[in-house]
Amino acid sequence: MTDLVREAGTRGAPASSLRDRERAALAGSGHLQVAIRRSTDNMDGRWRGLRESLPGAEELREAARSLRSAAITRLPELLGQLADNVEAAGGRVFFAADADEATGYITELAQRRGATRAVKAKSMVTEEIQLNARLAEVGVTAVETDLGEWAQQLDGEPPAHILGPALHKTQADWVRVLRPEGYEGGEDPDAMCAFARRTLRPRFLDADLGITGVNLAVASTGTLVMVTNEGNGRLTSGAPPVHVAVMGMERVVADWPEVDLLLALLGRAGSGVNFPTYVNCLTGPRRESELDGPEELHLVIVDNGRSKILGSPSQEALNCIRCGACLNACPVFRQIGGHAYGDVYSGPIGAVIVPLLSDGNHELSHASSLCGACWEACPVKIPLHELLLEGRAQHAGSERALWRAWARAWSSPRAFALTGAPAGLRPPQALVPPPFREWAKGRTLPRREGSTFRTRWARGEVLD
């Protein structure tokens, strides 16, 4: 496991700089970029096509934006209502202020139940709180059951994409990862899937705990809505005797019409399908009259920095429904991949929320050319490029003296003209100031031919 990848699974400030991680990702064989392009172009292309062909797509996105913003504005009230209704249906609810409280609750539960085996459906928030490592400390082996996430776990890597955790892996990578598990076939996706199904099926049946994320939690009925593409979420939540659902506190929605709209957008934006393959709506644990389902349902609602974003200029970041569309559209993500961001959240949304949630890794807000392709792709229209600018402004400071001097000079036309004088020269490399030296490594330095525009205008040389 490279240092680059190891850091991606940790929280807070990575030891390396963003630029070092970018360089490391770019210096590879190029397989990373080929694999990412293949998957993201596919998903982004389908979503782009749907945005053009779906009648009223723009209005749907606007409506989703307002609904999400309204829910986030009412967050404390909706969370209270959700907790009441989950408990009324027989579930238990725990509010975790941070990662330690969340993992502490779950490990205590595991110990009380004498659990040693857990199955998990893919969940970003459990990656965020480092749940698998905490479970291992109390003797619980957690097996990821999303195919891509399982490959990542076997490979000792954190997910590299919100939706497709292993989308950077080639078919050869897959064979390498599955070989130690007993896979004997070749690079045939169907054979590999069949092998995974055979290997994972008994794990569901043997598990003491089933751990899932939550895509949307419906306050009005206390229902947890969970989306998967492989059906593993259904087995994870239904087969083991205890179901632990973990959600970021922003996942709550007021009522079902929101679910209808958001799921329609989630599937389309995330993978270009009209509706997600498996949608589970879970209200409470198994009732007496029912044959299937867990004996206990625990909902862990995680804050872990989210309430600091409430009421801040970046509040709209909480509207995110974690579809991954911004990653697929991002020209930076496709070059450096998810791990170079140095956190479990990557891409434009990662560059916005990681510094906010962890109060570290602030330079991530610079991991963007601010092209706005993320904003264009976001199904709930989060102005991600503006939030990146906000992040930069929040943590500006180290270059203050430089920009102040620049502002003084460039607010004076005379000083402006003087600073521009060297643009007509092509100085030797050693005399080129540092920022321009960085520029010149991969590009020729621009050189003005002749006088500045203002000089030509003053001399009457401009018009015919």
Add this chain to the structure above:
Amino acid sequence: MRVGLFVTCLVDLVAPEVGVATARVLARAGHEVVFPEGQTCCGQPAFNSGYREEAATVLRSTLRALAAADVDAYVAPAGSCTTMVRTFAAGLLDDDPALAAVAPRLYELSEFLAEHGGELRGRVRRCSVAYHDSCHMLRELRLRGEPRAALARVDGVSLADWDEQRCCGFGGTFAVRSPELSVAMADEKLRTLGGADALCGADPSCLMHLRGRLEKLGVKTPVRHLAEILEEGTRP
């Protein structure tokens, strides 16, 4: 119309030929062109780096210089600087009278020509042009048809098929903070250039970056601002 040229810092200091071409094209379309003295920069380099106060200082001085001119409209040969004034400036300057005077009357060049270009027509030798959609112009100003319509005023110009909408990797100070990444982004885009006779755009900053990369790679494809192609095609 009487048109004030907002030439932008990069054109003034690094690519004055773009300013000259813009002024001549506007004049040939029948407008009276003036250059409001005292303008410098829209402040975007500092704004994009997170230094809003410093950006506001520079932006304010330029807006004041522009607002002092007695003109009907302003034209900039740069989508990004136009966006800075029209879209981002409002969050930076509260109730600034100079902003209120300039922003509603500021046009990007091809946008202005779409409304006020009259019968401007020209001709060049047959030439396939790869037009680069710069990000602010495409996604903030939503100008996609306008620059192509401006090119269509010049007989002989045809549009080449390439990866026109993907970001070129310039991104302002991004290009020096993350130079390797910035160059990799340029390369991905430039690989689709194919046999186009010229690369053309309406943002001098993207063009400076793309030209610098092509030169470094030893590729001879000329990089021309939209204004330069229009100027060449409409020479009297």
